[in-house]
Amino acid sequence: QVQLVESGGGLVQAGGSLRLSCASSTLPFSNYAMGWFRQAPGKEREFVATITWSGTRTIYADSVKGRFTISRDNVENTVYLQMNSLKPEDTAVYFCAAKYSTNNNFYFFTGPYDYWGQGTQVTVSS
Numbered sequence: 412q413v414q415l416v417e418s419g420g421g422l423v424q425a426g427g428s429l430r431l432s433c434a435s436s437t438l439p440f441s442n443y444a445m446g447w448f449r450q451a452p453g454k455e456r457e458f459v460a461t462i463t464w465s466g467t468r469t470i471y472a473d474s475v476k477g478r479f480t481i482s483r484d485n486v487e488n489t490v491y492l493q494m495n496s497l498k499p500e501d502t503a504v505y506f507c508a509a510k511y512s513t514n515n516n517f518y519f520f521t522g523p524y525d526y527w528g529q530g531t532q533v534t535v536s537s
Contacts, residue, residue, distance in 0.1 A: 413438050413526045415507050420531030423497055427535070431492040433507030433528055438488065440464075444512040445483060445490040448521060449503035449533075456506070456521055460492060463515045470517050475501075497535045504530040 415438065419431040433445070446461040460471045460481040469481050480493040490507060508524035518524065 413509075415509060415526055415528035417505065417507050417528040417531040420505060420533045422534045422536065425497060425499055425535055425537050427497050428493070428495045429497065429533060431494065431505055431507075431531060431533075432489055433491075434487070434489045435509075436488070438509055438526065440483065440488045440490070440509075441485040442511060442513060443509040443525075444516065444518055445481075446508045446510065446518060446524060447481060447490075447492045447505060448508060449501075449505045450530075451503040454503075458519045458521075459505070461517050461519065462490065463517065464512055465515055468515060468517065470519070494533070497533075499535045499537045502533060502535050504532050506530045 447459040450456040462469045462481045478496045483490040507528045509526040510518045510524045
């Protein structure tokens with residue numbers, strides 16, 4: 412059974428930083444594009460960032476561009492989300508997701524993704 416496990420969430424003051432990790436011991440990361448999404452209470456899950464299987468291309472939501480960085484280590488089967496200059500509006504549960512892909516495409520919507528993690532809470536206080 413494929414499992415994606417997120418970690419690194421927590422409580423941080425506005426302006427602070429957190430680094431989220433998403434790892435799997437069963438998924439061959441090098442065959443998958445990876446994405447980060449988030450869901451705040453009462454809101455729909457929204458796209459945050461995505462990275463191609465090769466790690467050569469990344470795309471970000473406008474709301475996090477310039478503050479967040481997605482990266483991956485296919486040897487360690489881990490994808491990261493470095494979050495800097497955090498704002499209270501970044502408060503949400505953050506999910507990582509995997510989409511089988513070897514064509515270096517991006518995936519901005521939740522539908523195409525094959526596997527999801529359980530989520531990690533990020534809370535930014537003002």
